[in-house]
Amino acid sequence: MKPMPSREKSCRSLLACPLLAGCLLLLANCPGVDQLVAAQATPESHPAASSATQAGTLPAASQPSDSKITPQQADELFRDVDEILKFASDDTALPIKKEVKRRLTSRDEVVAYLEKSMAEDKNAQRLRRSALVLKKFGLVPAEFDLQRFLVSLLREQVAGYYDPKTQTVNLLDWVDADAQRPVLAHELTHALQDQSFGLEKWLKAGDTDLDEKKNLTYQDFEDDEIAEARQAVVEGEAMAVLVDYILAPAGQSLLASPRVAQALSDGMLLGTADSPQFQNAPVFMKEALTFPYRYGLEFVAALLKQGGKDKAFSGALQDPPRTTRQIMEPRVYLSGDHLEAMALPDFDRDLKNYDRFDVGAMGEFDVAMLVDQYAGVEVSRDLYPHWRGGYYYSAHPKGDPSAPLGLLYASRWSDGEKASQFAAIYARALEKRYQHVREVAMSAPGPAHASRDVESLTGSHRWLTEDGAVVIEVHGETVLITESLDQAATEALERDLFPPEPPSQPKGPSSCPGPAR
Secondary structure: OOOOOOOOOHHHHHOOOOOOOOOHHHHHHOEEEEHHHHOOOOHHHHHOOHHHHHHOOOOOOOOOOOOOHHHHHHHHHHHHHHHHHHHHHHHHHOOOOOOEEEEEOOOHHHHHHHHHHHHHHHHHHHHHHHHHHHHHHHOOOOOOOHHHHHHHHHHOOOOOOEEEOOEEEEEOOOOOOOHHHHHHHHHHHHHHHHHHHHHHHHHHHOOOOHHOOOOOOHHHHOOHHHHHHHHHHHHHHHHHHHHHHHHHHHHHOOOHHHHHHHHHHHHHHHOOOOHHHHHOOOHEEEEEEHHHHHHHHHHHHHHHHHHHHHHHHHHHOOOOOOOOHHHHHHHHHHHHHOOOHHHHHHHHHHHHOOOOOOOOOHHHHHHHHHHHHHHOEEEHHHHHEEEEEEEEEEEEOOOOOOOEEEEEEEEEEEHHHHHHHHHHHHHHHHHHHOOOOEEEEOOOOOOOOOOOOOOOOOEEEEEEEEOOOOOOEEEEEEEEEEOOOOOOHHHHHHHOOOOOOOOOOOOOOOOOOOOOO
């Protein structure tokens, strides 16, 4: 878990919120890892098989809330910090520059710290914005209480954390000592990152709150994913060390045993029987909770394979990725591929009758979640690599903050076919998101309605719902979606993003001689 955030932003910025990062008990004990670790440690493959199996089979995370580790166990953990720190340094090639302070803390102290931060005015407002935008996209249920969920989840899941403000690793007095040792390998990796790169400042670099910017550019939207990408680097590196620590007694490593990383990644979404808050969470929240760990681990594994420790650890910290696309597709990061800027409308002019509520990037991760939720995992895996840019802008009618939240969402794809496929998925999902949906005929070409068997959507389409109109327009590789905006605003946005082509000039008199008479 990384430190408490200084801020939280928009719907996909939940990925960057360390309030969601305290899941190491879940991660360390996710299904499938123990079996693979044991498989790496057969007597034929390594003489330390029994110790490897012991190291790989972590104790169950669940304990009664009043269960405490003994003073002797705490002393042993405190002594182990230095040994595990050396392991992490050897594993990452990040130097130990000074001793790491250590402290034993209680569950109530951790929860009180989180509750205090979320109760602050700015954090409370950001949580409210995040929740409303997530609900507008249908990614969490309308009745979902985000703040209560976060506190309950961390009470259930937190297994240790490093605080860069005090440069202290916090051990937990209610978690089994054996379960905390692999977690220490993870958290002490954060301490090494902090000693060489200044973790808190590094995580904030280039990260601005778009809600405070007046004249938005596409670069602002592109930069809106920096926090998510950097968090995935930080957590991915720490997860790589955790895996190596578990596998070390068997003489194995993440680089030599990529199946372990895949099993860990797959198992994170399953949860365990003693993690009801996580198991009962909306799909988006599960994915957002585990994104920096799952995709971060796979990102670091790809860099390890391509360039070794220097590339995967100090190299990624010196030249970090900037988007979730680069994390989800490491080849994009390694190749230096960069997307062209998308066109932006004149928000102030087109939405002059609205008050801005929240704005942000809609990155590759968000697209994957939308498609995953409404069309399934396989369709999502096939479609999201074709994403080439996106952003959203939400607003309330002036003077009426209780009105349904208006939404502009624009996305770009690798070609018109993929754009049409995404538009159809979004259209089919309307019936799941609204109680009353009726399509209104429009002059643009395309299917008469977005039925369940429609595989692509072209042209412009309009639906009426209990929260107002929804318009989806596909123009080449770009999809424009507006929800709960009036017709004048939607038409102004369409003119900005899809300006009419100038009429072709009539050809002048031909200089060729006519036929002979």
